[in-house]
Amino acid sequence: MLPERWTRLIRSxxxxxxxxxxxxxxxxxxxxxxxxxTVPFHFIWVSVTLxxxxxVWSVRSTAWTLAVVMVTxxxxxxxxxxxxxxPIDEVTEVPLMAAMFVGMASHARRRHSAMEALQRVSxxxxxxxxxxxxxxxxxxxxxxTPITVALGHTELIQRNSGHELVAQDAAVVADELHRLxxxxxxxxxxxxxEHPGFLLKTTIDLEPLLVETLRRWSPTPRRWGxxxxxxxxxxxxxxRLQLALDALIENAVKHTSPKDSIELGLSRRExxxxxxxxxxxGGIPAETLDRIFDRFARADPARDRDRGxxxxxxxxxxxxxxxxxxxxxxxxxxxxxxxxxMLLPLAQVGPELHHQAAVVSSxxxxxxxxxxxxx
Numbered sequence: 001m002l003p004e005r006w007t008r009l010i011r012s013x014x015x016x017x018x019x020x021x022x023x024x025x026x027x028x029x030x031x032x033x034x035x036x037x038t039v040p041f042h043f044i045w046v047s048v049t050l051x052x053x054x055x056v057w058s059v060r061s062t063a064w065t066l067a068v069v070m071v072t073x074x075x076x077x078x079x080x081x082x083x084x085x086x087p088i089d090e091v092t093e094v095p096l097m098a099a100m101f102v103g104m105a106s107h108a109r110r111r112h113s114a115m116e117a118l119q120r121v122s123x124x125x126x127x128x129x130x131x132x133x134x135x136x137x138x139x140x141x142x143x144x145t146p147i148t149v150a151l152g153h154t155e156l157i158q159r160n161s162g163h164e165l166v167a168q169d170a171a172v173v174a175d176e177l178h179r180l181x182x183x184x185x186x187x188x189x190x191x192x193x194e195h196p197g198f199l200l201k202t203t204i205d206l207e208p209l210l211v212e213t214l215r216r217w218s219p220t221p222r223r224w225g226x227x228x229x230x231x232x233x234x235x236x237x238x239x240r241l242q243l244a245l246d247a248l249i250e251n252a253v254k255h256t257s258p259k260d261s262i263e264l265g266l267s268r269r270e271x272x273x274x275x276x277x278x279x280x281x282g283g284i285p286a287e288t289l290d291r292i293f294d295r296f297a298r299a300d301p302a303r304d305r306d307r308g309x310x311x312x313x314x315x316x317x318x319x320x321x322x323x324x325x326x327x328x329x330x331x332x333x334x335x336x337x338x339x340x341x342m343l344l345p346l347a348q349v350g351p352e353l354h355h356q357a358a359v360v361s362s363x364x365x366x367x368x369x370x371x372x373x374x375x
Contacts, residue, residue, distance in 0.1 A: 019051050023069070030076040038090070041073055045097040052105055056112045062105055070098050133191045143184040151177040186316045189243065193319035199237040203347055206232045206273055210266050213245050221258040227265030232273035233347045236324050241344075244320040247313040248277040248340050255338065256281035272326070273346055278339040284332040292330065293318045317342060 026040035033040075048069055052062065074094040081088040154177060158170035192198050207229055218224050234241075252262045256279045265276040284292060293314050314328070317340075321328045326344040 015051065015054065019047060022047060027072060027076055030073075030080065038086075038093075041077065041093070042097075044069060044073060045101065049101055049104055052101070053108055056108050059109075066098060066101060066105075070094055073097075139184075139187070143180065147177055147181045147184065151181065185243070186247075186313070189240070189316050190319055193323055198323055199240060201235045201237055204234055204236050204238055204241065206234060206266055206275065206344075209238070209242065209245070210264055210275065213242070213249065214264050217246075217249050217253075220253055222253065222256060223259070223261035225261055225263040227263045227276065227278070229266045230268050232266055232268055234273050234324070234344045235347045236344060237320075240320045240323070244317045244342060245275060245277075247316050248275075248342065251313045251340070252277050252279040252281070252338070255279065255284070260337075268346070269343065271346055272343040275342045275344070276339060278337065280337040283334045283336060283338050284330070285334070293328070314340075 023044050026043045029040040048065065052065075057065065074091055077086060077091045077094065078088070080086040081090065151174060154170050154174045158167050158174060161167045161170060210229065211226070214224060214226055249262065249264075256262060260280045262277065262279045265274075265278070267274045267276065314330075318328045321342050321344065324344050326342065329341045329343065331339045331341075
């Protein structure tokens with residue numbers, strides 16, 4: 001048996017060894033069949049060119065290989081010429097083939113260097129993204145405890161304060177702490193969305209979930225309604241799904257006034273369950289629809305922070321929907337309201353819904369944008 005070192009060498013350079021054997025046989029053919037030596041001669045040069053395109057050796061290895069091939073092929077042509085089997089001027093083909101090889105090798109090395117640089121940039125970007133994800137995840141975890149403690153003390157002060165001004169100030173602080181807690185939770189969701197353990201799926205009947213969500217939000221001063229509700233069961237993470245549904249409703253609340261209506265609905269569309277949140281507010285401007293799913297994007301940058309939100313709601317909805325193999329669709333009509341649909345595969349349906357960001361309608365009266373199922 002061969003030593004382990006030789007075995008590794010053969011495995012890593014088997015193609016070069018095979019080419020060396022092939023080139024050696026062609027050199028022998030150049031001597032034995034001198035009257036048609038141009039055929040094995042070109043076989044050698046074409047094969048080394050193809051091999052270099054596959055391997056792209058270092059400059060030193062390339063130079064040595066080129067020198068050996070030039071010397072051996074040139075020598076064998078001179079031998080055939082000395083025997084009168086070939087014109088002596090055939091040796092001029094050697095520098096011509098070498099020049100072609102050098103040109104190809106130069107191009108291949110530039111391309112190889114560019115690909116290596118691109119790979120390094122890609123790896124650096126992946127490293128930065130992973131560091132960013134870990135930072136967001138760690139920061140969100142670290143923020144939750146002090147926010148909860150501060151919120152508890154603030155609410156205690158608000159309830160027990162005998163001074164109206166102090167109670168009002170405490171209420172403002174509590175609102176801001178609630179905002180910070182929602183921000184931390186949503187950042188944590190976005191940071192973990194692409195990891196395998198993000199979802200803990202169980203079979204969920206969506207109708208009770210929708211009714212319970214409407215009951216919780218009904219104290220908020222809006223004209224609440226429950227539209228058509230079909231039976232639909234999905235395999236989903238209940239907590240994540242509840243978070244996405246609350247984010248949709250929160251988005252509708254922020255873009256409506258107490259006199260506007262917000263309607264929740266549930267329907268079936270082919271193999272998908274469709275959760276719908278529709279409002280009669282001012283709608284979303286058409287020029288901002290293409291970026292409403294971006295993180296920290298607001299439909300209307302001119303809104304104050306209390307109405308405009310943090311720009312993470314729809315990003316969270318999209319992340320949760322996509323993690324379930326679903327999709328999100330937004331339909332907005334200026335001055336007439338917005339409808340957001342979250343599509344989820346029905347239980348035991350099979351293949352996931354595919355999504356593609358696209359603008360579906362160019363009608364200025366109604367624009368649809370989102371993550372849309374295709375196929």
